[in-house]
Amino acid sequence: MKPATLPQAFAILLRRDLTLAYRRRSEMINPLLFFVLVTAMFPLGIGADPALLRDIGPGIIWVAALLASLLSLETVFRSDFDDGSLEQLLLSPHPLSILMIAKVLAHWLVTGLPLLIVAPLLSVLLNLSHEAMRTLLITLALGTPVLSLIGAIGVALTVGLRKGGTILSLLVLPLYVPVLIFAASAVANSDAGLPVSAHLSLLAALLVLATSLSPAATAASLRISMS
Amino acid sequence: MIHFFHQLASPKHFYRISGKWIPWLGLACLGFMLAGLYEGLLVAPTDYQQGDSYRIMFIHVPAAWMSLFIYVVMAGAGVIGLVWRIKLAEVMAISSAHIGASFTFLALITGSIWGKPMWGAWWVWDARLTSELILLFLYLGVIALYNAVEDRRTAARATSILALVGVVNIPIIHYSVEWWNTLHQGPTVTKFDAPSIDMRMLIPLLLMAVAFKLFYATVVLMRARVEVLQRERNTGWVHELVSKYE
Amino acid sequence: MTHTYPAATLEARDLACIRDDRTLFDTLSFTLEAGQALLVEGRNGSGKTSLLRILCGIRQPDEGHIHWNGGDIYRLATGYNAATAWVGHKDGIKLELSAEENLVFARSLGTPSGLDIAEALDAMELGGFDDVIAINLSAGQKRRLALARLLVTRSPLWILDEPFTSLDTHGISLIETMINKHLSDGGMLAVTSHHPVALDSTDITHINLSD
Numbered sequence: 125m126k127p128a129t130l131p132q133a134f135a136i137l138l139r140r141d142l143t144l145a146y147r148r149r150s151e152m153i154n155p156l157l158f159f160v161l162v163t164a165m166f167p168l169g170i171g172a173d174p175a176l177l178r179d180i181g182p183g184i185i186w187v188a189a190l191l192a193s194l195l196s197l198e199t200v201f202r203s204d205f206d207d208g209s210l211e212q213l214l215l216s217p218h219p220l221s222i223l224m225i226a227k228v229l230a231h232w233l234v235t236g237l238p239l240l241i242v243a244p245l246l247s248v249l250l251n252l253s254h255e256a257m258r259t260l261l262i263t264l265a266l267g268t269p270v271l272s273l274i275g276a277i278g279v280a281l282t283v284g285l286r287k288g289g290t291i292l293s294l295l296v297l298p299l300y301v302p303v304l305i306f307a308a309s310a311v312a313n314s315d316a317g318l319p320v321s322a323h324l325s326l327l328a329a330l331l332v333l334a335t336s337l338s339p340a341a342t343a344a345s346l347r348i349s350m351s
Numbered sequence: 352m353i354h355f356f357h358q359l360a361s362p363k364h365f366y367r368i369s370g371k372w373i374p375w376l377g378l379a380c381l382g383f384m385l386a387g388l389y390e391g392l393l394v395a396p397t398d399y400q401q402g403d404s405y406r407i408m409f410i411h412v413p414a415a416w417m418s419l420f421i422y423v424v425m426a427g428a429g430v431i432g433l434v435w436r437i438k439l440a441e442v443m444a445i446s447s448a449h450i451g452a453s454f455t456f457l458a459l460i461t462g463s464i465w466g467k468p469m470w471g472a473w474w475v476w477d478a479r480l481t482s483e484l485i486l487l488f489l490y491l492g493v494i495a496l497y498n499a500v501e502d503r504r505t506a507a508r509a510t511s512i513l514a515l516v517g518v519v520n521i522p523i524i525h526y527s528v529e530w531w532n533t534l535h536q537g538p539t540v541t542k543f544d545a546p547s548i549d550m551r552m553l554i555p556l557l558l559m560a561v562a563f564k565l566f567y568a569t570v571v572l573m574r575a576r577v578e579v580l581q582r583e584r585n586t587g588w589v590h591e592l593v594s595k596y597e
Numbered sequence: 598m599t600h601t602y603p604a605a606t607l608e609a610r611d612l613a614c615i616r617d618d619r620t621l622f623d624t625l626s627f628t629l630e631a632g633q634a635l636l637v638e639g640r641n642g643s644g645k646t647s648l649l650r651i652l653c654g655i656r657q658p659d660e661g662h663i664h665w666n667g668g669d670i671y672r673l674a675t676g677y678n679a680a681t682a683w684v685g686h687k688d689g690i691k692l693e694l695s696a697e698e699n700l701v702f703a704r705s706l707g708t709p710s711g712l713d714i715a716e717a718l719d720a721m722e723l724g725g726f727d728d729v730i731a732i733n734l735s736a737g738q739k740r741r742l743a744l745a746r747l748l749v750t751r752s753p754l755w756i757l758d759e760p761f762t763s764l765d766t767h768g769i770s771l772i773e774t775m776i777n778k779h780l781s782d783g784g785m786l787a788v789t790s791h792h793p794v795a796l797d798s799t800d801i802t803h804i805n806l807s808d
Binding site for chain 2: 281287305
C-alpha cells in the first residue's frame, strides 16, 4: 500500500490536535481568561478616565494579547514531547516543516482565534471607537498567527529543557516587538481617523515572512532539541 | 593556505596558535585605544552645540557598532558550526555572545550618560537606544539558552538557530522601532546623532572602532581558549598541558 | 498476511557517541541484512538508547556514517524514515485519544500495512478496546498499543528500545512472536532489552556497550 499522502497526514494531524484541544478544553480556556483579566487590570491600575483608556487601549489589548499568546505557547509541543509522540513526528516520512504548519495552525485556531472573538468585549471595556475596534480585529487576525509562528520556534528550542518555560519569554518577546508596534499603532491611528493601510500591509508582510520561514526554523529547532 | 585553516580548525592547534596571537592583538588594541582616546579627548574640537559632553560618543558609537557586528559574527559562526559541524565555529559563537552583550550594555550606559546633560533624564526612548535594548535581550536570550541546555553540542546548535532567527529579525526590529519613534515624537526633538562631522572628530571615531575590534579579537580568543580546554578536557593533549603545570 | 520485504542492508561504520564530554562508544561498526537482528546490551547509561536513537536518525553520531541500501541516512531523510519504525521508552500514544484514534494517527505517519485497525488491536490482545480512551488502559496495555503501530504500518527495519517494559510474560511472548514473524518475513530488527529476547533466528549480532 502507498504511504499516506502529505495532505492526508496534514489533515489527520490537524484533526488530532483539534480533538485533543477539545478534550482538554478546560485547560485551553486559561489563556483566554488571562487575556480578559490582564486587560481588565489596567483601568483598575491607572484609573478609568475614558479618554485615557481610549488613548492607551490599543497598546494594552495588544500587550495582553502578547502575554496570552506566550502563556499558551507551552502547549504546542509539551504534551507530544512528554508522551513520545514528538519523536514519532520527527521520524515520519513526511517533511517535518509541513507537519509544523499543521501543529501551529491547530494551535492558532485554539488559542489565537478566541482572542479575536473576545476582542470586541475588550474594546468596549476600554472605550475604543468602532473604527478602532474594526482595525483591532484586523490586526489580531493578521498578528496572532505571526505570534504563533514565531513562538513555535521558541518552544521548539526549549521543549526538552527542564526550565524551558522561564526562558521562553526572554527568547520570544523581543521577536514580538515589530508585531506589537505595527498593530498597536494601526489601531491608535484608526482611532484618530488616520490611514492604516501601511501598517496593515506591514503586518501582512510579517505574516507572509513568518509563514514561509518559521516552519523550517521550527522543524530544525525541534530536531536539535530532540537529538 | 587551506592546510593552515584546516589546522586552525583543530582545537589543539587553535589553542597553540591563538596563544601566540593574543599578546600582539592586545598590544595593538592598547595602541589604537590610546591613540583614539588622545584624539577624541584632547585633539578633537569642542562642539558648539553640545560642548565637551559629546565626547562620550567616541565610546558610545563604536560600542553600538560592535554590538551589531558581533551579533552578525556570532550568527555566522553558528551557521558554520551547524552546517559543517566544525567545533571551533561553535566555540567562537558562544565566546562572542558574552562580549557582544557587554558591548551592548556599554552602548546603553554611554548612551544614557550622553543623554543626561541634554534632556536631564537618564533614559529616553530614543530609537537607537531602544533598538540597543532589544538587542541586549536578544543576546541574553542566546546566553540563557546556552546555559539551559545540558549537552554542550546541543546547546551550541540550538543557540546557532536562535542567533540566525535573531539576525533575520534585527533589521525588522530596527525598522519598526525607528517608525515607532517617529510616531511618538517627544516634545523635544531628539538629536542623538553626532554633531556635524568634522574631520577631526571622524579620526578618533575610526581609531576607537579599530581599537574595539582588536579588543573583541583579543578577548574572544581568550574566551575561546578556555572553552576549548573545557570541551577537550578528556583528551591527551590537554592532559599533557595540565601536567606541565604540576 | 505475509509480506516479504525486499532485500535491504543497514550498514553502520565507525559510529561514535559523546555525551557530556564522555565518549560512550567509538568505532562501532556492524551490518544488518534482511532477516537479521541486532541485540544491544550493556549497563544502564552505557549508551544503548543513544545508539538506537542514532540508528533511527533522531540523534547525529559524533563520528561515523550509517548507510541504508548504500545511501547515507541523512541524505535519504524521509526516505529512510519511511523504511524504519521506532518504539522508544515512551509509548508515543496520546492519553486523551482512544486506542483506535491513536492507531489511525500512527498509520498516517508511515506506510499502511493493509491490516485493519481492529485486526491489529486483536493481534495485540486489545480486541474490543477500540473506543477505550488510552488513559484508562493499564501500563501493559498501553505498551501493547504502542507496539501495535508496528502492525498497522509496514517498515522493513524495526528499532525498539526496551519493548518489553511493563509487559507480563504473556505479553512478552506475544511480542516475541511478532518480532520473529517480522524477521522471517525478511524484516530487520535493532533492539535493546534488559530481558533475554527469545529470537528464533540464529542470525543475531550482539553488541555489548559495557566493554
